[in-house]
Each structure stands twice: as structure tokens, then as C-alpha cells.
Amino acid sequence: MSQDKPSRKGQWVDQMLKVRDNRDTDAFAELFSHFAPRIKGFLIKSGADAATAEECAQDVMVTLWRKAGQFDPSRASVATWVFTIARNRRIDILRRERRPEPEDIPWGPEPEPEQAAVLELQQESARLTAALAELPEEQRKLIEQAYFGELSQSEIAQATGLPLGTIKSRIRLALDRLRHAMK
């Protein structure tokens, strides 16, 4: 439906790094074309009206620009990172509540993640997306309700056999590496 141009590493990492490292507005425009409609759709599914969702999708993209320095491609795909910003904005508009976030892992000398680690995380993310698409309708609906709605989380936490284990261990490795680098 849109002219998506996933980058060489796939999933918009190149564009995100151009925004992060060069404040590249062309790369930002590409990210906007792909993600802003998805943020808007997410907010509408979460109960926001179209005008609010439109405005907030713009806010989320501005936050992406401002927080770009915190993006770490060995720990999150661009879609995941955008999701976290959109989710926080949702809590802000629908509940008028603060959203406490964990402290950043202190950065020492800038440890640039290895290409292999970045690639692996992106591949696992793609695998997760595929696994989600293959879930039985009922299970996928349950998960969507948890993320889009206000469904209690207790009964869904273990309702699915999603391949989260490998993603978790890759993120863990990336965290270990960061911790090690700052010693």
C-alpha cells in the first residue's frame, strides 16, 4: 500500500542510523511515510479519535527525531523502538499519566554494536513478525487486544508459543556487551 523501501539490513535500520548520526531529513521522511500511518492506526485501535491519532503520530515522529541518539539496533528493531514511543504517548493521552521508564544503561566510550549482532536481532524480529502472522486467529486477537486495548495481561502472558526466547537472549547479549564496554 505504500512505497516501502526497506533498507539493506532490512526494517529501516539504515534510515534510522542516518537520522541518529547525521540528522538526515530525507531518511526521516522515509521513516515517516512508513511509520506515521502505523502509529496513527495503532492509536485509533487503542481508542483515540482520528484527529488526535493524527496529531499524536506527528508527535511520536518528532520524539523519534529527538531521541534518535538512544536507538540501539542490537537491542531493538526500528518498529519496536517506534512502538515504545507510541505506547508511551498513548498512556499520556488516554490516561493522562506519567510513564516511568528504566534508566539508560550508562554509556561509556561509544560502543558501536557489531554488525552481526544488529543483523541477528533484525532477523529474529522478522521471524517474530512471521510467527505472529501464523498464529491461530483467536490467539492473535488476544495478543492484539493486550497491546491495543486495556485487556488485563495476566491470562495472556503465556497463552502463546511465540519465539521470544531467542530475542531475549540476543538482547541480553547486547546488554552484557554494553555493560562490559563501560567498565
Place this chain on the structure above:
Amino acid sequence: MNMTTIQHHLDEATLMGYATGNLPEAFNLIVAAHVSLCDACRAAVESYDAVGGSLLEGAATAMSEDSLATTLARLKGEPVIAKQPKNVGVLPTPLQDYVGGDLASIKWRPVGMGVKQAVLATSGTATARLLFIPAGTAMPHHGHRGTELTMVLQGAFQDDEAYFARGDVEIADASVHHIPVADIHDDCICLAVTDAPLRFKGWLPRIVQKFVGI
């Protein structure tokens, strides 16, 4: 902030609830505080975030024509958010944001036997408070209806067979009658969060709940 070896972690349902954005603010606060110290739980939260990222891919709704131009114009002059400086205090950064500083900024109120507490302002029905228990002292009995999560920030406490040190979280439901005792070596400071009385689904029980006060 030094990493310690954390023995007692948050449960998967709470970690997932944090990622989906369905927890009350007080519970978001304890997750943010624990994850600040615990890489295992941070990795778990970030993998639940990844599910959200995957779902986002399938949720597109067209933006208005001029939205990109409007947003690009807004970027000019937007300050970049700097990385946080290294936290050298006792309280994890998200807690410092609520307290307005580190330990010295906590506004303690005595509750007897040398024990002190400070309620933190969070919205909704769940509550968050900091507890100060002098070394070697038993925590006073405090009833709680739903779930209570207690995270150690300084010192340690012993409860039955288990020992809880900095970063550890004790998970207790209403059926647990526990009497935690602060370790003798240091005064113990904890963050405790309790959820609301039972939360009912649907509008009728909710109205009834208001009147009968359960």
C-alpha cells in the same frame, strides 16, 4: 550504578503488562526501577516490546496530505534529547524522578518503631510508597488486598526462608502473611506497590463497587 546479582525477579505477567502499557502507574514505577538494575528483566521487557513492534507493522491508517511537511517544519529547532548522566545515587533514575532527588530528598513520615514511609504520587487506585526499616527491625504488619510487590533499594530483609537484597522483588498476594525483618547490617529502604481492591470488568460491578467500597 553498580549491578548486583538479583535473585528474585518480577513475574512474566507484570513484565508483559509493562510492555503493553496496561499496568497502573505505581506498578509501572516498580518495573522501571527493577529493570534499571536487572538486565534479565530488561531483556524480557524489550522482547515483549518486540511483539508490539511486530503488531505495529499491520496497523496502518493513512495520514493527511500535509502531515509530513508539517512535521518536517516542526523538527527545526527541536532540541535533541541528551543521554542521561550516569546515576551514582542509591535510587534508580525513575524513582528519583518521583522523589525529586536521591535518598536525602525523601519526605519521610514516621509510622512507629523507627519505621518511616513516604507515599509517592501516582494516579489511579494502585499505590506506591517508600519504606524505611531500621536495621534488625521487623516490618510492621500491613494488610493488603490485591498483590503487593516490594523491591529492596538499600540494605536487605529476610522473610521466611528467603533473603532479599538490593534489586530483589518479593511478590506477595493477599493470602501471604509475611513478616519481613530488616538485615542487621544496614537500615533497609524498599519500594512497595499495592494494587487496587479487586478490579471488575463491566460497568455494573464498577458502580456497585463504588457504593459498597470493596
